[in-house]
Amino acid sequence: MNKERLNRLKPLIGLLIFSVIISIINPRFLSIFNILNVLRQTSINAIIAAGMTFVILTGGIDLSVGSVLAFSGAVAAAMVAAGQPLILVLIVTLITGTAMGLVTGTIISRGKVQAFIATLVTMTIVRGATLVFTEGKPINAGIGRASDSFAWLGGGYILGIPVPVYIMAVVYAIVWYTLHQTRFGRYTYALGGNEEAARLSGLSTKKLKTIVYGISGFLASLSGIIMTSRLSSAQPTAGTGYELDAIAAVVLGGTSLAGGSGRILGTVVGALIIGVLNNSLNLMNVSSYYQMIAKGAVILLAVLIDRKNK
Amino acid sequence: MNKERLNRLKPLIGLLIFSVIISIINPRFLSIFNILNVLRQTSINAIIAAGMTFVILTGGIDLSVGSVLAFSGAVAAAMVAAGQPLILVLIVTLITGTAMGLVTGTIISRGKVQAFIATLVTMTIVRGATLVFTEGKPINAGIGRASDSFAWLGGGYILGIPVPVYIMAVVYAIVWYTLHQTRFGRYTYALGGNEEAARLSGLSTKKLKTIVYGISGFLASLSGIIMTSRLSSAQPTAGTGYELDAIAAVVLGGTSLAGGSGRILGTVVGALIIGVLNNSLNLMNVSSYYQMIAKGAVILLAVLIDRKNK
Amino acid sequence: NNQAESDQVKVGLLLSTLDNPFFVEMKEGVEAAAIISGYTLIVLDSQNDPAKELGNMEDLITQGVDVILINPTDSDAVGNAIKMANRQSIPVITLDRGASEGKVATHIASDNVAGGYMAGEFIIELLGGTGKVVELEGIAGTSAARDRGKGFNDAISTSSIEVVARQVADFDRTKGLNVMENIIQAQSEIDAVFAHNDEMALGALKAIEGSGRDIIVVGFDANPDAVRSVSEGGMAATVAQKPYDIGYMGIEAAKKILNSEMLDAYIPVDLQLIKQ
């Protein structure tokens, strides 16, 4: 039991040790301002990764999150620019993202297509749709009567802490509750543990699977809103490659890609590790070529240490 | 048995029907010139996908192929430009690619890191290494005493047929033989079918796994040579995203991402489907945004039909 | 009908990418001019991949085009694609980026090195020849990033301005924002930022606004968002490249070729520093 608890804390301990090393190299790292920076920068990946955790726990994967983020951002920006009220913008955008996820989920669950392929396909199609929708150009979200309140979502502060950090915290609280305190959470683990047995135990596995991708779509579009709000502009290429960062966060947090085992709080630590890594490599002014190498090496090291002690 | 044979032929039948439709829409499609084009365009993806088939048959995945392709291309170009003889260029480059694959394989088999993560890491690290090696600039392979013979590998013809098409044919012949006539091939299937059972049957599963990634690295670097030769130049960003095309080819060819079942000849058909798709969308003058959508939709359709009849 | 089709001039346009507004504008310039001239236009997107570019070239040749306008993914890598068109005697015009090999009828572009130099000189002027700057670089390995970086660094090497941080932000606004935020943490003193394009510049501007510091931002491209920002006093300046004009002039040059008129080997498109 004690050993297991230690195992659970390993990503967190890793993050702390890593942070200490960095703050010795560069004391600025520990400034309040920088810590808030890291948290805000991490929030987008962390929110996507929360949805990805659901998907991966069921043994699936979602490569389409980056495209859904971009499409949602474009929808939000276009609506803001068209002068729609904030609440409508949020509702429509989040429904759009969720619907995209549900469609992907249906392809996987009813069409029996492997998640990797199904989401690869939706990644491509949704990216194409985003380019068609935006005509390949950014959409300015800095005009329209809701533009100020919209901008606050990504750029505002409450008590000196950035709004996206609150959003991230709320998302994780809800996700944690869902995974660990509700029936749906248990079903998610069961589905990933043994799909056939889950079906024989009377779970509607298809519905569950579909919903899980819906959640991922919802959170990807929430991230799209935050990102678009921060930039006051929706980029057609936004989110490209984000799926990989999200997957890395989930795995660094100790969730197995095979499904059925993992922890949501690990994921937020995983996202923070990646965020701290990006931030510190920038602070240390490491050239971008070497940044890639360093980032890869740190992730590998973390995963290897994690494996070793198991 | 008959039904199974039909199932095996399905990708091929799909390809043929598809080709007929396209040639009705645009008769230019069937010109010898265009067919040779498609074959040559397909060869790079097809060769990568051959290696990917091994990896996927064992239940793994290799996201690093694009980076290995780029690094190998850079090594080859630098050696050609430095005036090295062709044979040395080839040997060193192929060994480099194979070694990279073997390292990745070792991380997976000995380090017990999931293939997705391990190859994601090597994808990043090797891309970084390529940028460091090339200093972010293309390397010209059009100078040096071997430059002409080097250029022939990607751009030459034998009896009117492009050299890369021969290389692709030889690769597939050897891979087919290995998979279906040798013990190594059977072990590849066994490993993917049930790793624990393979181990209990006395197979050295770790060694097998490592080798499989070595093969993938070898073939990725062979593709890197062909590409660099065709362009007479090595690009630091070459091959970005190629892993997805290769995986799509393997899956379209009927190999399961779960490992243990599939056919190498399906893979070449899968690669051709993608090649024909790219070519025909261009010939039909479909705008590039809609090409993404169309490509995604066709792949989805193909996979859905494949699932349906099983 | 058939007659009309074979009469119509077919122009092929190969673009390095279409997911960047710069090239979308270039395409729109080509399209506008093609409509006026009554040309059929075939547009293909190389998605920043020279191998795809080569395949696209083959597909264009299969279509039997009369002229090819190409915006190369990379000046070196495009050589064999151009030679391929040369073998079929199809005239080739390069846009925005040149080709180091192959026969090209003309090259229409603004000079990226000169643009980078222009930005450098502007910053020297504003800072009075001394200060600390940050350079946000474009996608590693692209010629635009290389050339602009070269021009800029050549310019400031004549002054006592020092580059205190140089980071890649991939021509991307979000990355520009994040990277700049981090740099601001590391550097207590920054006077100016030069970004290889406006997307990154606009991202950096967001970061600077958030930090409350006073830093000059200079971008590249003069895209609509950036021009607006300059006019509102956000960004200090942007180097205008006029991609629409580049595209439009491409078709005009093609028309001359088809009429067997003489063309200069290089048709420069003015760069212009847009400032308040």
Added chain:
Amino acid sequence: MKEKKPILQMENITKDFPGVKALDSVHLNVFKGEVMALLGENGAGKSTLMKILSGVYENEKGSILLKDKSIQITSPKNAMDLGIGIIHQELNLIPGLTVGENIFLGKEPTNKSKNINWNKLYTDSDNLLKRLGSSINSKAPASTLSIGDQQMVEIAKALSVDAEILIFDEPTDALTDREANNLFRVIEELKENGKGIVYISHRLPEVFEICDRVTVLRDGQFIGERAVSELDEDGIIEMMVGRKLTDQIPFSPHRAGEILLEVKDFNSSVSNNINFNIKQGEIVGIGGLMGAGRTEMALSLYGMYPCNSGEIILNGQSIKIDSPQKAIEKGIAYVSEDRKQLGLFLGLSIKDNITLPALKEFEKLLYKIDEKERNSSVDEYINQISIKTPNRDQLVGNLSGGNQQKIAIARGLITKPKLLILDEPTRGVDVGAKKEIYTLINKFKDEGLAILMISSEMPELLGLSDRILVMHNNTITGELSRDEASQESIMRMAVGLKEKVSE
């Protein structure tokens, strides 16, 4: 016999798992030309000991002597090279390969050019299977085999190496008597050829049929080694459980009530023309040979295979069951024979495994699951059916096979079904636990539960059932009352002799 020297000796073998001492200084001897039975309750450590011997676990404490020479066994391959062959308790075939390829995996016959000699591979496979009296096609993909057939292939696989020492870990677990007898014939041959054999089983009559000596383990401890001739069944049980057990298969004379479920002319893709009924408080046994389609029928009723025609009537009402979810809703529960693939979540805790289908019952405000209630419910089952585990949060994958089986049954019961379908309910369960499960089955019967019990174990089938249905070729070929039923009458129907047995 006493002074005979063992060819293999395992001495002081100790093995720890996190939280469990699986083996504590255990001994085992294997003699040339003899069968050593290795007995003990579920979780006693039998499989663990054999995994050490076959190289699955390495570097454990203790020593192994092969023909008086101390050896280190470092890997499965190494064990094979040393002449040790094993059939593991859990089936381990590779679904994508053919039967023949599975049998010769890792030791394929090759021809001069190092290619696989396919002809030899398949002829040799056919011969091995024939020797076992099996008619499996060696070119069929392993994925199409039933559990029993898979077990036969595993046996063939172990026989394909000419091992000096052969280990059988519950080989008859999934076999019916006919296949089991074929296996025993082969084991006799092996004995005559001077092989040393270790035989693990929970079916005690088999021990008297083929074994020469027994070694008994209890809780990872070595209890003793005896000659079979010195012992009787009760003696063995006493060594195993440390106390006397009586009345192994208790029958409850409880009188059945109203008809609960009636199946009329039911057809699905895997079952033909099924007709039967079952009453409340009744145990209906289903007998048949391997591959008779019993599992398929059960799964059809459970909604896994769609009903093509016919009717299911529950409590007088015609119902439609198109998914397991629906079946559970209607009060039907099914406990699978294939616990690894279809039954359990090996990576989840005991608690989750048991409560999964009934989670809704524990839901409180804001969909929160009441963990206290859930814990006490789980603990009740752990006590009631004696699941041997350190705690309810233990991963099911870490439990012994028998304990896993009990978890599967507990899960079937937690939905409080009206009809419980048990498919080989005591597969791999030890004598003590078997008795507990029987008692439990009877208890539920007394409470009015209808129980449909598929079983390949004759004593179990004959001992517990009120009535017995016999299947052959995916249909029911006959019905026997408790009084009519006997091993012979069941076998006759099972091979398809459809005759009226009774008068």
